[in-house]
Amino acid sequence: MKKPVLPLVQVGLWVMVYLLLLVYTIQKGSDWPYGFVYTTIGIVFYVATVYLHANWLLPRYFYRGRYTQYAILSVALLIGMVGLRMWLEYEFLFVRLNRHQFFGWNFAHGAFDAITILLAFLFGFLLRVALNYLDLLQRQERLRSQQVASELALLKSQVQPHFLFNTLNNIYALAVARSEQTAEVVARLSDIMRYFVEEAPKDRVPLPLEMTFIRNYLELEQIRLRYPLPVQVCVHVEEPAPFIPPMLLIPFVENVFKHGIDKARPDNEAEIKISYQQEQLTFLVKNKVFTTSQGSWGGLANLQRRLELVYPERFEMRVFEQQGYFYASLAITHP
Structure with missing residues (x-):
């Protein structure tokens, strides 16, 4: 009371x-x-x-x-x-x-x-x-709310440095090789950095804005691959679109490039599906599983904890392998 x-x-x-x-x-x-x-x-x-x-x-x-x-x-x-x-x-x-x-x-x-x-x-x-x-x-x-806020800030901050370090390493490699793609990668990184500065500190961002960030990330990662990665992106979102915590979905996509591709093979593939219908947000990532793939769970453990803090008892996350493919799905019920 x-x-x-x-x-x-x-x-x-x-x-x-x-x-x-x-x-x-x-x-x-x-x-x-x-x-x-x-x-x-x-x-x-x-x-x-x-x-x-x-x-x-x-x-x-x-x-x-x-x-x-x-x-x-x-x-x-x-x-x-x-x-x-x-x-x-x-x-x-x-x-x-x-x-x-x-x-x-x-x-x-x-x-x-x-x-x-x-x-x-x-x-x-x-x-x-x-x-x-x-x-x-x-x-x-009050203490619990402060602890949750602090933990969310920590989990969010863990995503940004990890992604930035990987991207900077890629830019360094392109610069050393004097690649013509260096300028394009820097431009993409600039867009992503703007998202980090302007949107990431917020509690919620519109879902379309988060999807734009994911597309920028996909293009940035595609540039550094020897063989292009065919990524099928399917989006079906009913209006009005929901607001979600910034950078909530990127660990799924990042996991594909960390554990779901073989850089030496040309037959990599991935699929991303996102839908929002009747206050139910569904996100699915699918990629091939190779014998070289290890630790497909990857950075999703931190995501699990963040979901528990933001959507207690209102989400379901599943990670499994089936017929040579790795699946990571997330379903969130929005009030």
Whole structure:
């Protein structure tokens, strides 16, 4: 329960208790003035006792280890509340309204007021325990949110340096070979760097923008291959397109170039399918499996953790081999 809502709930509960006691007292005594005065005096003392105990005595003395002072002040509070309540009830109910002798200065009157005030005192302890528990839950939630945000930032940052180092190595190799493709690779890298700077820090980006980034990545990787890699890209996205975390899908594609091709063979192939229908996002990557392929899982372990943080219990990721092909699929349910 959020803190701004909690006081309203408490006020509502006290109003409910007051009305119930008022109706009960009036029905019992068949007297509106008596019922109103008696109920009002009782509720005022109950509220004062509960909150003085919960918000003053317990936090300032008991929880700070000042037990002697807490005990002395608690006894003084109880005696003061009982005595003051008895005097008010005597003045208003016994003297002015001329009610029953019960409200005089007698043992029965004092015992009743003492028991009810003591119950309110104990309820103050329960209220403080409940408030402390809610505060603990809120602190844990804040810490969990901060931890999730930090972990997401770390996982996202792990993607960028890894990709950049690979690309810079490719540019270096092309530059050493004095390849005419060097300028084109630098231009593609510039587009990708712009995506890193402007879009990657965001929590969500439009799906078409992420697909543009993936296409740039594919073209960049194709340039450095000896044999072109036929990549079939199928996109079917219903409008409005969803927003997804930036660089969420690139580990699938990166995994193809790391583990799904044999650079010495011309018969490599890959397929990428993405669809969004009825709030269901589906992404599939398929590539050949060679005897030289090792660790096809690759960098998808970090992706699994990131998905658990961003889409808890709303995603399914599958990685498997079938008939000489490696498949990596992801399905996300968008609310």
